Structures are given as C-alpha cells and as structure tokens.
Amino acid sequence: MTAPSAARTVIENCAVATVDADDTEHAPGHVVVAGETIESVGAGPAPVGLRNVVRRVDGTGHLLTPGLVNAHHHVHQWLTRGMARDDDLIGWLSALYPVWTHLDEDMVRAAARASLTALALGGVTCAADHHYMFPRGSGDPLGAVVGAAREVGLRLTVARGSMDLGESGGGLPPDAAVESTDEALAGTERAIDAYHDPSFGSMLHVAVAPSAPFAVTDDLMRGAAETARRKGVRLHTHGLETADEERICRERFGTGPVEYFESTGWLGEDVWMAHGVHLDGPGIDAFARTGTGVAHCPSSNARLGAGRAPVPALLAAGVPVGLGVDGAASNEAGDLRAELRNALLVARLGPRRAKALTVRQVLRMGTRDGARVLGRAGEIGSLEPGRPADLVLWRLDGLGHSTIADPVAALVLGPPAPVALSLVGGRVVVEDGRPVGVDEETVAREAREQARRLARLAGREH
Secondary structure (H helix, E strand, O other), rough: OOOOOEEEEEEEEEEOOOOOOOOOEEEEEEEEEEEOOEEEEOOOOOOOOOOOOEEEEEOOOOEEOOOEOOOOOOHHHHOOOOOOOOHHHHHHHHHHHHOOOOOOHHHHHHHHHHHHHHHHHEEEEEEEEEEEOOOOOOOOHHHHHHHHHHHHEEEEEEEEEEEEHHHHHHHOOHHOOOHHHHHHHHHHHHHHHHHOOOOOOOOOOEEEEEOOOOOOHHHHHHHHHHHHHOOOOOOEEEEEEHHHHHOOOOOOOOOOOHHHOOOOOOOOOOOOOOOEEOHHHHHHHHHHHHHHHEEEEEHHHHHOOOOOOOOOHHHHHOOEEEEOOOOOOOOOOOOHHHHHHHHHHHOOOOOOOOOOHHHHHHHHHHHHHHHHHHHOOOOOOOOOOOOOEEEEEEEEOOOOOOOOOOHHHHHOOOOOEEEEEHHHHEEEEEEEEEEEEHHHHHHHHHHHHHHHHHHHHOOOOO
C-alpha cells in the first residue's frame, strides 16, 4: 500500500498504452506515480484531490508506455563499434576476440556508461548485459558494469558470462580470453552472492551465462546450470544464432543444438537464449514445451548475416520472446527503439507476410514480454497499479510523428521518438532527451579515450 506521505507525480493528457494483459489503452489518459510505485492508471485526467503532488506533467501530444526492456546486450563492445564490418559471426568473433583480451576494468566502465546511457536515451529502463570477458589482470569488469548501471539509473540483469574452451582445446576464443572451468564457476557464484537481489522491485539481478557452445565445455554448461538452480537465478546463453552452430554441435556432441541444450539442462522456464534464428519446427516445440525464452535481436542478426528468426511461429507456439539490441559491435546504433521497427519489418519480409507481426505485438515484445523473458513478469513491463514506476513518455507531436494518428504506430513505424521523460522506480533517468544521472559529453569523451587506448593495446590503431 502507498504511504499517505509519498510524493506524487501526475502525468496526464497523453495517450497511454498500458501493455497489460488486455492491452488496455487510453486516449487521453493518466498515470499517477506515488514514490517508487504506480498508484493509478486510467482514462481522462488524474483524480482530483490528490495530496502531495510534487509534479504535474502535461503529456499532450505524447504517448506513455512501460519502459523498454532490453533482453540481451554486451556493453563492453561499445569500444569496438565499426570493426569487422563485413564478416559473419565466426569471422567477426575471430577478429574481435583478440581485441577484447586487452579489456580492463576502466575500459569496461567507460563502455558500460556509454552503452547504458545510449539505451536510456532510447527509452530502455531495464537491460540485460551478458559479460563474458575476464582477461587476467583486468580488475573487476563485472563490478564496473554494475556501477555504471547505478550511475545511469537503469534496472539491470547482469549475466555473468564465461568461456573455458580456447583455441588450444578446439574452441573459437584465444586462450587468453578464457578461464578454467573451476574459475568460471567460482566467479559466477561470487557474482551471485555479491550482487543478486531477488526482492520485488530489485534494481539488480544476476544470471548465469556461459557464452556459446563454440566457447564452452560440456562441464561448464552442466556446472553452470547446476549453479543457477542451486542459487535460484536464471540462465542465459547464445543459442541457434547461425547455421554454423548446427555443424559445430554435430561435430562435437553428435547432436543438434536443441538436443544438446536439453541434455545439459539448458531448456526450461528459467532459461532464455539470445537469437534463436535457426529454430525449426521441433526446436520451436521444445522451447514451447519447456517455456524457454528467446531474446530476438533483428538488427544484429542482419548485421552479421545470421538469418531471420521465426518470431511469428515462436509467438504462435507460446514461446516467450523479448527484444534485444545485442552488442554494440554488431549493432552500432545501440538503440532498442530501432529494434521495435526492425522486428516488424524483418518478420514481414517475403510474399504474403504483411500480417506477420503488428505494431502492438512488437511493443509487447519490447516491454511486457521482455520482462517475462528476464523473469520479471508481474513486476515490470506494463503500467499497472502496484508495479514499480518504470515508464517512458514519448514525444510524438514533432515533424516525424505528428501525422500518424495511431500513437503506437507512430512510435514503432516512425523515426526514433524523443524521450520527454523516463522514470525507473519513480526516479527520473532521462528528461527532455538528456540523461539525468551522468553528463553525456563526459561519458562520450571517456568512452572515446578508452576506445583509442584499447585499439593501441590491440595494435588496431588507424
């Protein structure tokens, strides 16, 4: 129950897309935030007689939605944007793994501040970052990501990644990029103990996240699944991103990727995988049967030529599907707003596919379904009383949007909409297109300096 003395923020006179179970919309409508929580949502103006209203926002010409949920990212890659521009996944990783072996805590902090700020400016209020690079002597890069999220003000799932299969063992990463199996599992457990907060409205979750079948051993996959379930946290990895993964799994394990994941304990309601591009009928059935989620990353999939994920079929089967920006080195825009539009357009490619996805389906994928994928269903991802006040007020009265009558269509199909106001747990994160917790120019300068430093160390200076 809301405390009587809680400071209230009233946002009214705007279109409201609640993305609740009934996809309720109001035009116009209002939301009242009391402290950290949504107190009321409804049609028309806010109730009269509200006490302790510290701010009223006139949302005329705006759309209010839940904050966007980015279900898959790699913030450290912000420092290597624009590299390996014309490679597929294997070639791209082969080019970038040696660069990332020079990452240290200061570089990751600068990259995380920049990448997370960019996400916030694009309407993201909750992000999942998959960090799997722990070079020896690099300090505490995971702690740097956590600290950056606190500065920017975003809710975070930090997926403690790991790799234990280097080139000398037949894996793809250079040996300098991997840990031993025991080191990886111990580091993962330490991260859970240090950071995971399972409480309602928590700002920080930890997930267990071996990188991908071509970079980890069977022992690490099984051990990671056991660790996650013993500690009560979620599991995350890359899955079925490219056709090469099928070949690699057949060669190493004598089975396909879906069968491999199931045999190692990596299908279930507590699992979500990035990409899922090459899921076929039986694979989709397996994901649906087990409740395994997918983070769909359309721009990254296109950038690396990975293919088109079968998102309409996944949704029809009941598979949880959220949206992910993916690493900034395979999606230089670093902006989840673009993924709403691109998810729709990619799904419609081909004859007689004009109805493959709708604008409201992709908004749901970017909010409510993303929250479900991260294990936060019933908590974030929709505008409902009693939930944490994670919301975004989008400006739609400018040149790029003002002639699109449907505000959800304007958000999804129009150019990137400016963020007039973004709240995370009732706290202002972005206002009038500017971040509140960090200085954008300083963040850009520090990221640029660290990117140049990384390039020098890796011998990639131009």
